[in-house]
Amino acid sequence: xxPNVLLVDDDPLLLQGLVRSLAREPYNLFCAANAEGALAMxxxxxxxxxxxxxxxxxxxxxxxxxxxxxxxxxxLSIMLTGQATIGxxxxxxxxxxxxxxxxxxxxxxxxxxxxxxxxxxxxIWSRCRDALPLLRDLGNLLDxxxxxxxxxxxxxxxxxxxxAKHDLDxxxxxxxxxxxxxxxxxxxxxx
Numbered sequence: 001x002x003p004n005v006l007l008v009d010d011d012p013l014l015l016q017g018l019v020r021s022l023a024r025e026p027y028n029l030f031c032a033a034n035a036e037g038a039l040a041m042x043x044x045x046x047x048x049x050x051x052x053x054x055x056x057x058x059x060x061x062x063x064x065x066x067x068x069x070x071x072x073x074x075x076l077s078i079m080l081t082g083q084a085t086i087g088x089x090x091x092x093x094x095x096x097x098x099x100x101x102x103x104x105x106x107x108x109x110x111x112x113x114x115x116x117x118x119x120x121x122x123x124i125w126s127r128c129r130d131a132l133p134l135l136r137d138l139g140n141l142l143d144x145x146x147x148x149x150x151x152x153x154x155x156x157x158x159x160x161x162x163x164a165k166h167d168l169d170x171x172x173x174x175x176x177x178x179x180x181x182x183x184x185x186x187x188x189x190x191x
Contacts, residue, residue, distance in 0.1 A: 021108030035059035
């Protein structure tokens, strides 16, 4: 699936320039001229990354970024500003969880590189979120194994080979048999 990137700025010339410069990037570009347009776009499209100007009429970008974080927590935001104030930066960092802050003027290749970094970062976090249920299941299985009486899991072949001096192939076969037997015992215990 090709990711979607939202560019938010009240300067139409800047948006046009970014769209032209980023046209060859491996993502779809969407544009909004203000916070209301950005929120409407976020509600209608699956946006991965939002690049947002801070100084916009109506709602400043730092407030928009905080709203986006609350409503769309998987969207990574990059703040673009020409007149950053300490207050807006602190608000964006503390409440909006900004991925990057870029100062205007900046080159289009820098913007593209930061968007690509955000997409990679988001993909890694997405895979971690997807793996979490599997890790929980594995942890539960390990807890179940830890509570198991190992004497019930031992196979006769392993018990017979425990004290004998057989070759490694016989021992490996006995261990494989024990693992299969343990799986069967645990499978019977599950609802």
